Amino acid sequence: MEKKEPKVVVNHLTKKFGDLLVLDDLNFEVQEGEFLCIVGPTGCGKTTFLNSLTRLYEPTAGEILVNGIPVDPKKQDISYIFQEYSSFPWLTVEQNVRFGLEIKRVPKEEADASVEEMLDIVGLTKFRSYYPSQLSISMLQRVAIARAFATKPELLLMDEPYGQLDIDLRFKLEDELLKLWKKTGTTVLFITHNIEEAVYLSQNIMVLTNKPTSVKTVLHNPLPLPRDVMSQEFVDLRNQVTDLIKWW
Amino acid sequence: MSENKNVLIEFRHVDKEFDKPEEGMYKVVGDLNIQVRENEFLVLFGPGQCGKSTILNMIAGFEMPTAGEIICDGKAVDRPGPERGMVFQNTALFPWLTVMGNVEYGPKMQGVKKEERRRRAQKYIDLVGLQGFENSFPVKLSGGMQQRVGIARAYCNEPLVMLLDEPFGHLDAQTRYLMQDELTRIWQAEKRTVIFVTNNIEEAVYLADRILVLRNCPTGVKAEYEINLPRPRNYTDPEFLRLRREIDAVVDHTL
Numbered sequence: 001m002e003k004k005e006p007k008v009v010v011n012h013l014t015k016k017f018g019d020l021l022v023l024d025d026l027n028f029e030v031q032e033g034e035f036l037c038i039v040g041p042t043g044c045g046k047t048t049f050l051n052s053l054t055r056l057y058e059p060t061a062g063e064i065l066v067n068g069i070p071v072d073p074k075k076q077d078i079s080y081i082f083q084e085y086s087s088f089p090w091l092t093v094e095q096n097v098r099f100g101l102e103i104k105r106v107p108k109e110e111a112d113a114s115v116e117e118m119l120d121i122v123g124l125t126k127f128r129s130y131y132p133s134q135l136s137i138s139m140l141q142r143v144a145i146a147r148a149f150a151t152k153p154e155l156l157l158m159d160e161p162y163g164q165l166d167i168d169l170r171f172k173l174e175d176e177l178l179k180l181w182k183k184t185g186t187t188v189l190f191i192t193h194n195i196e197e198a199v200y201l202s203q204n205i206m207v208l209t210n211k212p213t214s215v216k217t218v219l220h221n222p223l224p225l226p227r228d229v230m231s232q233e234f235v236d237l238r239n240q241v242t243d244l245i246k247w248w
Numbered sequence: 249m250s251e252n253k254n255v256l257i258e259f260r261h262v263d264k265e266f267d268k269p270e271e272g273m274y275k276v277v278g279d280l281n282i283q284v285r286e287n288e289f290l291v292l293f294g295p296g297q298c299g300k301s302t303i304l305n306m307i308a309g310f311e312m313p314t315a316g317e318i319i320c321d322g323k324a325v326d327r328p329g330p331e332r333g334m335v336f337q338n339t340a341l342f343p344w345l346t347v348m349g350n351v352e353y354g355p356k357m358q359g360v361k362k363e364e365r366r367r368r369a370q371k372y373i374d375l376v377g378l379q380g381f382e383n384s385f386p387v388k389l390s391g392g393m394q395q396r397v398g399i400a401r402a403y404c405n406e407p408l409v410m411l412l413d414e415p416f417g418h419l420d421a422q423t424r425y426l427m428q429d430e431l432t433r434i435w436q437a438e439k440r441t442v443i444f445v446t447n448n449i450e451e452a453v454y455l456a457d458r459i460l461v462l463r464n465c466p467t468g469v470k471a472e473y474e475i476n477l478p479r480p481r482n483y484t485d486p487e488f489l490r491l492r493r494e495i496d497a498v499v500d501h502t503l
Contacts, residue, residue, distance in 0.1 A: 123382045147481055160420075163420065166296070192421075193421040195421075204474060230486070235489075247422070
């Protein structure tokens with residue numbers, strides 16, 4: 001089989017704030033359609049890492065290539081889901097989901113179809129005319145996910161989106177996320193503190209070190225979907241990743 | 249936990265209603281009957297908005313039942329008191345006071361002499377692992393450290409019962425594990441009756457002697473579990489994972 005060009009290539013990515021070295025010479029690749037989870041100890045610089053990938057922060061040194069060209073959110077379709085609930089409060093659920101499509105001037109018919117599909121997958125069709133202030137936290141995250149996937153991004157960055165949810169809801173939203181990922185083939189980079197979540201979602205798990213952050217190792221996750229968090233193989237991998245990070 | 253332990257707190261047919269503008273009376277707690285044993289670690293577990301915090305607020309004396317009564321140490325609760333210590337999710341520390349100022353606040357209000365209250369505050373600052381930070385202000389501390397101050401402040405009144413309202417809800421998963429270990433250690437060193445509210449089932453199974461699963465409003469006890477796993481507990485132990493799944497399946501999860 002012909003080797004495909006990686007979706008994302010990161011070469012010598014370094015970020016300093018003044019004298020403080022936060023990201024120290026990161027090098028890695030992400031394949032097209034991959035679901036990569038990124039884990040590391042608390043305060044290790046995971047969010048700085050993601051913000052540098054999108055050039056919300058300008059890297060101090062190194063380069064990030066998407067499809068072989070330097071990353072630029074103006075040229076490439078990159079979506080970002082934040083830990084905080086970032087729905088626009090003055091827009092309804094439907095208008096929120098439609099927002100990116102309008103920015104990208106997607107033809108109305110296509111946009112309509114995309115909005116319907118996304119609302120259906122995340123189960124918010126009934127709530128389409130609600131405003132964010134009328135929704136629960138988990139529903140707000142569903143809006144964010146529907147909005148992110150609606151534009152069919154080639155790269156989706158998620159910064160601990162389910163950190164504040166209880167376990168049952170988390171699994172439900174994770175299952176929805178996996179469904180969307182399989183359907184769209186989007187490349188996903190997912191940051192989390194939660195190791196069980198990383199093992200539940202990922203194809204590969206990138207483990208970061210403490211600050212200054214570098215890549216400690218990348219583990220392949222061979223478990224078939226859907227995963228059983230109580231199975232021995234699952235627990236073994238979870239314990240393996242925990243041992244690589246544990247500081248508490 | 250043996251059956252002959254003393255009952256410290258008892259809810260007798262407690263109802264709690266709130267007057268919601270436009271909607272009228274809204275019943276949050278309906279005919280709640282629970283007994284809390286001396287020195288047990290009791291976890292109240294239930295879906296968001298089910299009334300868990302209202303139950304704690306009634307024990308604390310911040311809210312009064314609409315009907316029924318709550319007995320603590322033989323007396324009906326009718327106001328807040330130092331024998332019932334509260335730790336809040338948002339920490340609610342006094343930002344203008346140092347760590348020492350926050351921890352000694354309760355005894356100071358009760359008129360405990362400076363030397364005695366400083367000695368006591370230092371004991372609990374040491375217990376929660378904040379020695380060296382006595383003169384720091386809360387804003388300088390991390391979320392986990394702020395919650396340690398909250399725990400020390402509640403302990404410093406030497407209460408009969410510690411009420412913890414989702415104290416680790418804002419912490420990341422790893423810091424949360426650390427604080428769960430720390431709370432277990434502190435509780436084992438200084439046994440108190442603890443009532444701990446959470447909507448995180450992993451945290452509930454890790455900490456509890458006994459879990460009461462609460463139903464949606466008007467809330468009451470839906471199920472009760474004794475957790476007999478030895479401490480320190482292991483999050484990936486098969487029995488732990490089995491209990492986690494079993495108990496979580498009982499809860500009325502909302503969208």
